[in-house]
Amino acid sequence: MLTKEQVITWLTLCHEVLEENKTWLTQLDTAIGDADHGNNMNRGFKKVYAQLDAIKDKDIGAIFKATAMTLISTVGGASGPLYGTFFLQAGNKLAGKEELTDNDVAIMLRAGLDGVVMRGKAQAGDKTMVDVLIPVTESVEQDINAGTPLAEALAKAVEVAEQGVKDTIPLVAKKGRASYLGERSRGHQDPGATSSRLIIEALFNASR
Amino acid sequence: MLTKEQVITWLTLCHEVLEENKTWLTQLDTAIGDADHGNNMNRGFKKVYAQLDAIKDKDIGAIFKATAMTLISTVGGASGPLYGTFFLQAGNKLAGKEELTDNDVAIMLRAGLDGVVMRGKAQAGDKTMVDVLIPVTESVEQDINAGTPLAEALAKAVEVAEQGVKDTIPLVAKKGRASYLGERSRGHQDPGATSSRLIIEALFNASR
Amino acid sequence: MKKLINHPDNVIKEQLEGMQAAHADLIKVNFEPYYITRAGGPVKGKVALISGGGSGHEPMHGGFVGHGMLHAACPGEVFTSPTPDQMHEAAKAANGGAGVLNIVKNYTGDVMNFEMAAELAIAEGIQVQNIVIDDDVAVKDSLYTAGRRGVGATVLIEKICGAASEEGYDLKAVSELCRTLNQNARSMGMALTSCITPANGSPSFEIGDDEMEIGIGIHGEPGIQREKIKSVDEITEMMTVGILEDGAYSRKLKEWDHDKGEWVEVEYVDQPFKKGDNVIAFVNSMGGTPVSELYGVYRKMAQVTDKFGIKIVRNLIGPYITSLEMQGCSITLMKVDDKMVKLWDAPVYTPGLKWGM
Amino acid sequence: MKKLINHPDNVIKEQLEGMQAAHADLIKVNFEPYYITRAGGPVKGKVALISGGGSGHEPMHGGFVGHGMLHAACPGEVFTSPTPDQMHEAAKAANGGAGVLNIVKNYTGDVMNFEMAAELAIAEGIQVQNIVIDDDVAVKDSLYTAGRRGVGATVLIEKICGAASEEGYDLKAVSELCRTLNQNARSMGMALTSCITPANGSPSFEIGDDEMEIGIGIHGEPGIQREKIKSVDEITEMMTVGILEDGAYSRKLKEWDHDKGEWVEVEYVDQPFKKGDNVIAFVNSMGGTPVSELYGVYRKMAQVTDKFGIKIVRNLIGPYITSLEMQGCSITLMKVDDKMVKLWDAPVYTPGLKWGM
Ligand SMILES: Nc1ncnc2c1ncn2[C@@H]1O[C@H](COP(=O)(O)OP(=O)(O)O)[C@@H](O)[C@H]1O
Ligand SMILES: Nc1ncnc2c1ncn2[C@@H]1O[C@H](COP(=O)(O)OP(=O)(O)O)[C@@H](O)[C@H]1O
Ligand SMILES: [Mg+2]
Numbered sequence A, B: 001m002l003t004k005e006q007v008i009t010w011l012t013l014c015h016e017v018l019e020e021n022k023t024w025l026t027q028l029d030t031a032i033g034d035a036d037h038g039n040n041m042n043r044g045f046k047k048v049y050a051q052l053d054a055i056k057d058k059d060i061g062a063i064f065k066a067t068a069m070t071l072i073s074t075v076g077g078a079s080g081p082l083y084g085t086f087f088l089q090a091g092n093k094l095a096g097k098e099e100l101t102d103n104d105v106a107i108m109l110r111a112g113l114d115g116v117v118m119r120g121k122a123q124a125g126d127k128t129m130v131d132v133l134i135p136v137t138e139s140v141e142q143d144i145n146a147g148t149p150l151a152e153a154l155a156k157a158v159e160v161a162e163q164g165v166k167d168t169i170p171l172v173a174k175k176g177r178a179s180y181l182g183e184r185s186r187g188h189q190d191p192g193a194t195s196s197r198l199i200i201e202a203l204f205n206a207s208r
Numbered sequence C, D: 001m002k003k004l005i006n007h008p009d010n011v012i013k014e015q016l017e018g019m020q021a022a023h024a025d026l027i028k029v030n031f032e033p034y035y036i037t038r039a040g041g042p043v044k045g046k047v048a049l050i051s052g053g054g055s056g057h058e059p060m061h062g063g064f065v066g067h068g069m070l071h072a073a074c075p076g077e078v079f080t081s082p083t084p085d086q087m088h089e090a091a092k093a094a095n096g097g098a099g100v101l102n103i104v105k106n107y108t109g110d111v112m113n114f115e116m117a118a119e120l121a122i123a124e125g126i127q128v129q130n131i132v133i134d135d136d137v138a139v140k141d142s143l144y145t146a147g148r149r150g151v152g153a154t155v156l157i158e159k160i161c162g163a164a165s166e167e168g169y170d171l172k173a174v175s176e177l178c179r180t181l182n183q184n185a186r187s188m189g190m191a192l193t194s195c196i197t198p199a200n201g202s203p204s205f206e207i208g209d210d211e212m213e214i215g216i217g218i219h220g221e222p223g224i225q226r227e228k229i230k231s232v233d234e235i236t237e238m239m240t241v242g243i244l245e246d247g248a249y250s251r252k253l254k255e256w257d258h259d260k261g262e263w264v265e266v267e268y269v270d271q272p273f274k275k276g277d278n279v280i281a282f283v284n285s286m287g288g289t290p291v292s293e294l295y296g297v298y299r300k301m302a303q304v305t306d307k308f309g310i311k312i313v314r315n316l317i318g319p320y321i322t323s324l325e326m327q328g329c330s331i332t333l334m335k336v337d338d339k340m341v342k343l344w345d346a347p348v349y350t351p352g353l354k355w356g357m
């Protein structure tokens, strides 16, 4: 189960880790993108964090939707609409909730992932954030279905996410800016996959 | 005495030394000017050299005037009109001559110097080519008046020229581009004084 | 970092303030959120042309707002697509009742954000179309990439469509013209140096003194290929031939179907240039390359087009779609008919492009 | 050397060829010797405005040949004054029977070469005047220097005098206007980087990553002073205040006395700016600084002029008088009356500056 407080903690932790890892994410985006992913994500979650106090009494669906709108209007680039849509779809599915069951968390991930894919049309192996979000969602769904406690399922999700990030390294990008580089994108870790991993890790830390 | 052949040799040697010292002169002009003096002088005397064959049968006054016109129309910058005027005025004084007496050489230098000063209005100590041309002219005039053989007088002129060049180093420029630098021009050798020294040295070598 | 800026966080705001102060007769800058409209307000009865993208490409797009060109522009952070709320506010401010055409450069971020913006506007009953510009032949295969990038053609298209809007073309007609122009245009770019975004303070890529990047976009990113620096003739020939010999290019682009009321994917196939084509030739500086060198490029480019039997009927030479202070250039060729040339010649009066009035 | 060129020896020729190919409707390039005239030939009955100087400052001056601005331009080697024969041929080609005004930037070389050229033309019975532009306040004392350099004001003066010539001003009247404008104008420049002349292949000066040069000219030479890099606000304030607080400036300039038939030295004293003055403000890129940064400069400059009670009535922002690919900028302020503003607004149609037609 995830209380509303834990949801707020998650978003707070997202802000913290994205601030901490801003330079690193931008460096990753420098190699195969346009050197802004860390700045984009940090700008977005800084604003999300700044507004948390004002929205923390709404239901979780509304909190996610407000988060989505903030991300959409402050991040820009590819990641803005993608993460924005993630939270928008998650928020749609969880409208009215004051806390999330373990299954709700799986539903949230699935809805978010579906949103990202709907927006960005990326497939597994395209070297994008969905290379983290797909295995993470599948892993959490399986574990929750099997009755694994949430924190445990999310602990595993962090490992799966880390693996997903690593798996992007040898890939040739087929979506986003990195795809222009063709073969030159091989050997580099995808920045969006990396930020997804950080967000999943924040979720795990919030769930403990 | 300077035969017409020696005059042609002088201009040929000017071409050679200015080609050899092109980079150095430009380096000197990089420090306190606009990094073109070597290129300017080389462009000019290359053209003078290329035309020597066509004018070598004219009288010496005419050879100098043709040289002047070539310098004026190919060098540009400050040094083009200045060296152009040097040869123009020298040519005016030596119109019709088929060879130059020792005294003619002194007259040539004085006429050239006067032309440079008339054009450029520089005084001794302004850190320009006249800081070489003035002492050289005075030294040659004195020696020739005193009956010193030309080659000997010019050998001394080379030393005087070298000293004139060295003396420009501590000066603050008051004319030309280097003057914009004010105190920053101190400690650098004047490029135009340096090219004048090379031209005087070429004259000496031609006279031997 | 060798830049004339104050704190990196304030760069865009302050530069927009400067732009507003300089061109108050032409444009009006809105600061929260950022968008730029014409000083005179919306143009009644004319299709509003809106474009936008990351900052760092100046004068594009803000410098192209004004009579005969754009009605509004949305600047994002440096090299980062602007956001749907900006675009939506701009659309509302610029709409003169005849609908809005969003001219979108083909980058995942720009496309997605402009789609969301269009959805917002459509939901409010504004007529909107999004046309995606994708002219960069350096990106070869649309199946395995995000498709060709939108680069230099954007400038030419904004000019010509702007004139069409002034002439009273309706949304459908301007959209159709925009689509055709995009299919008629191809570009290629190269870089001699990288550039530095204010936020990062260090070059986007390292490059040797004797190296260049071929097939770059406009975001300071490395290109398709790194090579030893060549002569301007060799570089220009390579780029021009690359453009002229580029084959038919097919891909699907998303557009709004006004009848169905939904996004549809339409397949477009660009036909290669052929002998006898009339073109507008655009030699663009990436920001740090002076116009003198662009003339060197133009010289060789004109020789190559000539050899191919392609006639340059108009040209544009200068820094119009840039990557901050990057040194390098791009070439765009766009096939035009007489009608398009007339629209090109029509008066334009913006901070970045002026003639005819 | 990061340049889009072929062999350094051919740079000027090839770039002029490119320019000719690109702007055949506007200009005609003569190659031996180099000069650029209007495509239509001399303008009958109008004073011919001629300028020239080293190459490397593009679009100045060749890019300013055309309706409403120059009648001819003489490009020298890079950063080297052109020669009298070029100027003389240009004068003969451009003279429409109403005489020639040579607009000369105050550099020893330019001044001497243009003097010799004027003498040649006068000897052939052409009416000529030379007006020397010297607006660079970084050079303080005319007694101990070659005097103030001619920099940014040149562009504004060429535009306004060009319009005056179109309006039919005679040689005396255009000369008088030119003189007044020069006395009304002051400039200051700074550099973040050096530049590389093609012939040399290495930077004109070495400069640290955290350093800048203040008080530079336009020939890639070091400035009056080196400092640690500062914020754009500090740099702009320092330059603008330097211009606005510059005191009366007195020096002698050589002009041709048509009655006496000889050169005379005339003393001119420029009066400082004062509260209530109307000015044209020109923020110029040295070549490598993108227009976005110029807007940052403009923002602060406008704040400073405002504080001084000086009103900016027109502006020009962009790379117009450059030093190859140098990064940096210059500011020019020129006091104008209504008549001058009207001439500024008059149509101009050149490769480098276009409006009103
Ligand atoms: N079509 C897509 N679907 C999913 N993720 C994508 C897509 N395109 C890009 N991304 C992700 O976005 C990341 C880049 O984000 P960011 O740098 O913020 O945006 P931009 O590429 O516009 O500069 C990439 O690393 C990738 O993971
Ligand atoms: N007024 C002057 N009188 C005499 N010599 C001068 C004068 N001004 C400049 N010079 C000389 O010219 C030299 C520079 O020549 P050059 O570099 O070819 O021309 P520019 O300064 O126009 O680039 C200086 O080193 C100086 O010796
Ligand atoms: Mg990015």
Ligand SMILES: [Mg+2]
Residues within 6 Å of the ligand: B029, B033, B034, B035, B036, B037, B077, B177
């Ligand atoms: Mg020099």
Ligand SMILES: [Mg+2]
Residues within 6 Å of the ligand: A034, A036, A077, A078, C054, C079, C080, C081, C109
């Ligand atoms: Mg981006």
Ligand SMILES: [Mg+2]
Residues within 6 Å of the ligand: B034, B036, B077, B078, D054, D079, D080, D081, D109
């Ligand atoms: Mg010079």
